[in-house]
Amino acid sequence: MQNNAQLWEKALFALEGELSRANFSTWFKNTAIIKQDDGTIVIGVPNEFVKDWLQNKFHKTILHSLRNLSENVRAVEYSVCKIEEPKTEKKSVEAPKSAPVAELPLSNLYVNREDGLNPRYTFDDFIIGAFNELAYAASQAILKKVGTNVYNPLFIYGNTGLGKTHLIQAIGNEVKKHYPNKRVFYTTSEKFSVDYINSVGQGSKAMAAFKNKYRVYDLLIMDDIQFLSNKEKTQEELFHIFNELYHNNKQIIFSSDKHPNYIPALESRLKSRFSAGMIVDVQEPEYESRLAILRAKAETQKFFPPQEIIEYLASSVQGNIRELEGLLNGIVCQSELKNRNLTLNEIKPFIKNTSKPKKLLSVKEIVKVISDFYNIEESFVYDKTRRKEVLKPRQIAMFILREDFNISYPTIGQKLGGRDHTTVMHSCEKVKEDIKNDLSLMQEVDQIRAMF
C-alpha cells in the first residue's frame, strides 16, 4: 500500500489535469488522505462546504483517479478535520521584543474540556532513553491495539518529574488522533475524588450520572493514583468502574509515584487489579538521556549553548527532568540578561546553588539525625535496650543505612552496638513491610530522608 501523502499527491496531479485551475485550487487546497482502511480512503477536508462539494460534484472523478493509482480502492469518504499545513520555515511572528506588553498566562491552559488532555503533550517531543524505554514500548503496544492487549491496565510509576504525565497524556492524544471514534478521558485521582464527593452530596441522580460518566470511555487515564490512599469510598467507586471497563475491553492507564504495593492504605483488591496488566517504572534518566533531553529543551527555546556546557549540565545534575529544565531555564535567562553565552566557570556556581549535593555522612551522623528526630538519647541506639521508643528509631536507622547508603548488613550491625547481621536483616525487612501499611511511618521515613 502506498503511503497517504504520495498517493494523494499523485491523485492530485491527475485531478489537476481534469479540472480548471480555479476549480482545482479552490476545492483541493488543504486536503489530504488521512486514512486508508481496507480499500476505503478517507479524505480530510478543511470545512463542510468543501466536503459537500467534493461529495456531490467531484466524487466520481476522485474515485476514478484513485482507482487508477491503487486498484483495491473501493470507496472514498470525506471528513472535516484540521489538516496541519506542511511545516515551512517558521517565521517569527512574535511581537517585537521591545513591546512592554506581557501576555495573559493562557498558553498553559489549552486543556480540552471534553477529554481533559493537554494537546501540548505528544510523542514528537518525548525523549526515549534507557530510563523510560520499557514504559514507551508498552505505550506503543497499547496504541496498536487499544484495550485488547496484555498491557491492560498499564500502570506507570516513578518519581516526580520523570515524564509520567507527558507519556500518558501523549498516549491519550495519539489514540485520539488515530482512532477518532474512541472516547478518551484523562483525569487525576484528585479530580476524580472531588467529582465523586460532589456527586454524593447531590442525591441519587447525580450519583447515577457520575457512575455513567466514567463508563462510556474507551480509554481512561488516571494520573497520580497515590492520592487515593485513605479515600475508601472513592477507591470502591474506582474499583467498580475499573471492573466495568476492564470487562468491556476498554483500556485503562494509571500513573503513580510508587509501586501499587507501596501505596499506603490502598485496598488490596485494587492493588491486585493494578498488578493484573503491566507495571512499568520510569527511572531517573542516565547521562546520555539527560544530554538528549537538554539538547531538545534548548532547541525548543531557540537557545544554543556551547557543547561543553550542555555536557557539563548533564553530567553534574542528576535527578529529575523538571530540575534539569529549571536549570536550563535559569541559564537561558542569565545569558539573555548578559546578552552572550555563559562560560563554564559562570555556570558552576549556578549549579551549586540549585542542586543539593549528596553529602558524605558517617554512620554516627546519620544515627544522630534519626535520634534527634525521635527525640531520644543518641547513645540508646547503640545500647542493648529493647524499649519500644528506642526499638523503632534503631530499626529505621538500620533500614535507612541499608537502603539509602548501601552499607552492608554486618557493618551496620557492628557499628550499631555489635549486633548480629541477621538482626539487621530482620529490622530492614520489618520496616519495609510496615511502610506498606502504615502511612504515618512512611511519612516519618520520608521526612528523615529529606534531612540528608
Next chain:
Amino acid sequence: MNFTCNRETLQKYITNAERVTGKNSSLPILSSVLIATNGKSLVIRSTNLEVGVEFQIPAEIKEEGSVAVSGSLFSNILMSIPDEESVTVSVKDSVCKIITKTKNITVKGLLPDDFPTIPVINEGESFTIQSQVFIQGVKSVLMSAAISDIKPEISSVYVYQKEKSLVFVATDSFRLAEKKIDYNGEELSQGVIIPVKNIMEIVKLFDGVMENILFKITKTQISCVSKSVYVTSRVIQGVYPDYEQILPKNNTTEIVMLKQDLINTLKLSTLFSDKFNKIQFIVEPSQKKCLVFTKNSDIGETESNLTVTMSGEPIEISLNGKHLFDCLSVIAEDSIVMQCNGSNKPAVIRGLGDNSFVYLTMPLTK
C-alpha cells in the same frame, strides 16, 4: 425563470448576500449570488466557503428556474434605480433580463449548477435564543478577539453554556472579555468556537431583526436559522484555553468611578500616549488620590486627577488606553469598578453592580 419582486426587498437581501461572497477567489462563481425559485418564494444564496447564507423572500413567481449573477453588479443595479417600486427578472440560457417600468437591463449570468451547496446540519445539539440577545452577547466581547489568524482558536468568539447562562468569551491574549446572558434552554455538552470574521457576518445579518434564532452545532459547523434567514459557518476544531483560571478571585485595590469621567480623561490622555497607548494610573487610597498620567517624548504630557472612591493598597499601574476605551463602550452602567492585584497582574473592569460582564486587561510593564 421569471419573477416579479419588490425592488427594495430584493435590494436589501441581495446586498446582504453580496457581503458573504468570495471577494478574491480565483473561482468566479464564488463572487456571485444564486437566485432560485422555490415554490412561492425566491431563494437567494451566497457563500465564501467560510460562511454560507440563504434567504427566502416573497415574490411573484411566473416561471421556475435559477441563475447565478455577480453579487456586486446586481446590488449596484438595484441601488441605482431607487424610483422603481418593483422589478421583473427573467432568465433564459443564463442571461438575466431585469425589466422595470422605464428600464431594460441585461446581465450575463453563470450556470447555477456550478454554484456551491451550503451545508445543512441535521445532527448535533441545538438551542434557541432571541436574535438581539445573541447580538448583545457577541458584541460585548467581539473587540477582544485576536485579529491575526496565527492562533485560530483565539481569533474567535467562544460560546458555551454554564449553569443558567450562555457565556461569550473572546481574548487576544492581552485582554479578555466575558459576557454571560440568561439562558434556560437545553444543556449543551460542549462549547463552540466561531471565527471572529464569521461571527461578525452572522451578527450583521441578524442586525435589526427581532426573531428567535435556532442554533445547531456540530464539531465542524454551526448553523443559525430564523424565519427567513439560514446562515452557516465553519467552526474551529480546537481547544479554547481554560481562561476561567486566570480570572482573579479577589483584589488588593478597588476603584469605583463614573464611566463618563474616565472616558473624558482618557480622551485627553490618549492624545499624549506613546505607541503602546500607555496610560499610567497612580492610586493612593489613603490620600484619596487617583492620578492619570501620560507622556510622549515627542509631544508632551498630561496629568489628570480623577474623582473616585477607592479602597485597598496603593498601586501604580500602566494600562493600554485603547483596551480601556474598547471595554467602556460596551459597559452600559454609569459607574465602573476597576480591581487590581498589583502592577504586573491583570486589571479587572466591570460595570458597577453588573456581574454578567468581566473585562481583563494585562498591564504594560515599565
